[in-house]
Amino acid sequence: MKYLKLLLIIAFTLVLLFAASDLPYRGNPDNQMNQEVSMTGTEVPGNYYIQEAYNDAHTPNIVTVILGDYRSIDTLGEQIVIFTAGLICFLLLRKRGEGDDE
Amino acid sequence: MLDFFLGHYAYWFTIILLAIGLYGMLLKKNLVKKTIGLSIFQAGVILFFVSVAMKDGATVPVKADGLPVSEVANYMNALPHTLMLTAIVVGVATLGVAFALLINIYNRYGTLNEEELLDKIQ
Numbered sequence: 001m002k003y004l005k006l007l008l009i010i011a012f013t014l015v016l017l018f019a020a021s022d023l024p025y026r027g028n029p030d031n032q033m034n035q036e037v038s039m040t041g042t043e044v045p046g047n048y049y050i051q052e053a054y055n056d057a058h059t060p061n062i063v064t065v066i067l068g069d070y071r072s073i074d075t076l077g078e079q080i081v082i083f084t085a086g087l088i089c090f091l092l093l094r095k096r097g098e099g100d101d102e
Numbered sequence: 103m104l105d106f107f108l109g110h111y112a113y114w115f116t117i118i119l120l121a122i123g124l125y126g127m128l129l130k131k132n133l134v135k136k137t138i139g140l141s142i143f144q145a146g147v148i149l150f151f152v153s154v155a156m157k158d159g160a161t162v163p164v165k166a167d168g169l170p171v172s173e174v175a176n177y178m179n180a181l182p183h184t185l186m187l188t189a190i191v192v193g194v195a196t197l198g199v200a201f202a203l204l205i206n207i208y209n210r211y212g213t214l215n216e217e218e219l220l221d222k223i224q
Binding site (some may be wrong): 006 | 105106108109110112113114117119120121124125127128129134153154156157158160161163164165166171172174175179180181183184187188190192195196198199202205206
């Protein structure tokens with residue numbers, strides 16, 4: 001069983017290495033994600049965010065503009081996740097009362 | 103060949119990180135160590151996305167004087183950074199839930215070893 005797991009890890013690494021050999025060179029400005037239009041003809045948001053973030057929100061930090069303005073609903077959902085996690089931690093770790101013996 | 107190495111070595115390091123995380127999750131018996139492996143795996147994925155966002159000759163995505171935003175090559179792609187910020191926060195929250203569960207398991211069964219735990223549950 002242990003050797004099966006080790007074999008699984010080695011196979012996983014080899015598959016990832018094989019897949020990574022087809023990835024574009026890191027840092028190349030001509031990469032697909034830095035283009036205006038993707039291969040299928042739809043617009044890629046990366047350049048738009050860089051060019052228009054300051055004009056749209058007047059905040060110098062582009063990451064903040066994307067997180068708080070363009071994707072604010074996404075951030076709200078993320079905060080629901082954090083709230084749920086905090087609630088679960090509270091329910092798991094609270095001291096039990098005298099009445100219920102657990 | 104050197105170009106291929108310089109363009110890909112960051113991917114190889116993240117793959118090593120993923121393999122270490124998977125090793126921790128599969129082969130370690132202690133549940134805390136399994137959780138640490140999960141965290142390492144997650145860090146590998148996050149590092150992969152952030153390293154992909156890099157652009158040669160570009161600076162961090164904060165508007166600076168003297169670097170016009172109209173020139174896209176001046177700034178890195180900000181979208182992977184934002185998404186990984188979200189992923190880091192959610193990862194920390196789920197890690198907190200995992201550790202709370204582990205504390206409850208330890209309080210009830212007195213051990214965090216997977217095999218002893220399976221024996222005691224049955």
